[in-house]
Amino acid sequence: MEEETKKEPVKPEDEGLFEKTKKFIDKANDYIDEKSEDLKKSKTLESVANAIDKAGDYVDDKIEDIKKVNVKEELEEFQAKTDSKANEKIAKAKKFGKKVAGKVADKLENFAKNIKNKTKDEEKPEDTGK
Numbered sequence: 489m490e491e492e493t494k495k496e497p498v499k500p501e502d503e504g505l506f507e508k509t510k511k512f513i514d515k516a517n518d519y520i521d522e523k524s525e526d527l528k529k530s531k532t533l534e535s536v537a538n539a540i541d542k543a544g545d546y547v548d549d550k551i552e553d554i555k556k557v558n559v560k561e562e563l564e565e566f567q568a569k570t571d572s573k574a575n576e577k578i579a580k581a582k583k584f585g586k587k588v589a590g591k592v593a594d595k596l597e598n599f600a601k602n603i604k605n606k607t608k609d610e611e612k613p614e615d616t617g618k
Contacts, residue, residue, distance in 0.1 A: 527533055
């Protein structure tokens with residue numbers, strides 16, 4: 489019966505470990521809060537913020553410059569130039585294509601004549617043998 493009434497004692501180490509962990513987390517949070525406040529007050533952050541502001545101003549200036557230039561008119565002029573050059577190249581390509589097609593047609597006619605002549609030559613000896 490003694491064994492039954494004996495309760496296992498609660499380990500004080502477990503509670504101590506939990507409390508130690510909780511204290512450690514609290515200290516870490518305090519440290520992070522303190523360092524973030526120091527960072528907010530530092531000149532480095534101020535310098536970075538100024539650099540970001542300057543970069544934003546630069547981009548805004550460049551956007552305004554682009555708006556001032558007549559991009560649409562320049563693009564239309566570029567399109568007109570490329571259209572005329574493309575039409576020239578297409579005309580040359582058509583001319584070349586017709587020339588090549590004519591040569592290919594001549595070669596095919598020569599092949600057809602050669603085949604026709606060869607088949608006629610082969611038919612004549614058979615007719616004379618009968």
